[in-house]
Amino acid sequence: MLKTFAAWAVFPMALLFLQPQSGFAQQTPKLADDEIASVAVVANQNDIDFAKIAEKRSKNAEILKFARTMAADHQSVIDQAVALVTKLKVTPKDNAVSKKMAADAKKTQKMLNAKSANSFDKAYIDNEVAYHKAVIAAVETVLIPQAQNAELKALLQAVVPTLKTHLEHAEMVQSHISK
Amino acid sequence: MNIRNPRGNSLLILAFPLIVLSSCSSAPEKYIPKTDTVMISQMKFQPAELTVHKGDTVVWVNKDMVAHDVTQVPSSTWSSKSLAPGQSWKMSVEESDDYFCSVHVVMVGKLIVQ
Secondary structure (H helix, E strand, O other), X not given: OHHHHHHHHHHHHHXXXXXXXXXXXXXXXXXXHHHHHHHHHHHHHHXXXXXHHHHHHOOOHHHHHHHHHHHHHHHHHHHHHHHHHHHHOOOOOOOHHHHHHHHHHHHHHHHHHHOOHHHHHHHHHHHHHHHHHHHHHHXXXXXXXXXXXXXXXXXXXXXXXXXXXXXXXXXXXXXXHOO | OHHHXXXXXXXXXXXXXXXXXXXXXXXXXXXXXXEEEEEEEOOEEEOOEEEEOOOOEEEEEEXXXXXXXXXXXXXXXXXXXXXXXXOEEEEEOOOOEEEEOOOOOOOEEEEEEO
8 A cells, every 4th residue: 555655645745756767758848947846846846745744644753854944945946946036037837847846746635634643643754755756857858858947957057966865864764764 | 509519410410311321212193184085976976985084074065956964974973064065064973984975865975094
């Protein structure tokens, strides 16, 4: 059930972003800078929303600490993205990708909220591992290559080490929760 | 003048070896502590391992886009406050220690006192 949930969580992002070898012959979406900005903000906001649920529902100190870190870090990234697009006079523009990501996040939130107290921690951290893997793939294979503005591209490149550290941290917590 | 003064002669004789000694052998040079910098960048402490002398100062500078801290492990015997992007923190190093970022626990560093 939990494996199914993790696969379900990563599926929408993979479907949208990952290359055809995933088995789903989807075309890589073409995004302009204002659309990339929107995707970046939505991707970060989604993880803040997941963290808020964890802060409300979990009693596990390690999960709570991880969730606080996710909320703070992703807000920091949003703040810097907003500062950059304001400077560049770019208005983030909703698009098919950002809309689907937001819709999928709502489903994930619903799923997390429906979990029992005993199964919540594992469901949350499994989703964090899957979500960060999908977002890293999206940033590296879609957003960075397609960004036209050099400062936007640099910001996206600067985010990658943060996302990878989050993934490493999530996998460490997951190994403890899975025991 | 001193030759005529027996007391002065003895003082000269006593002082001579000291003068010779002080001019021929120098006392160990006093170590002047230096300052090293560890950049916190791309979610890493750079350099991750730093060798210093006791009393040296180490400055950690957060060049990342998220907040970090610098905390001794395993006992948290010393810790910086939360360092927002652009902020820095310094400490005089007294002994070798491992440290990490308590916010991002996979970020680790080491101080080695020679």
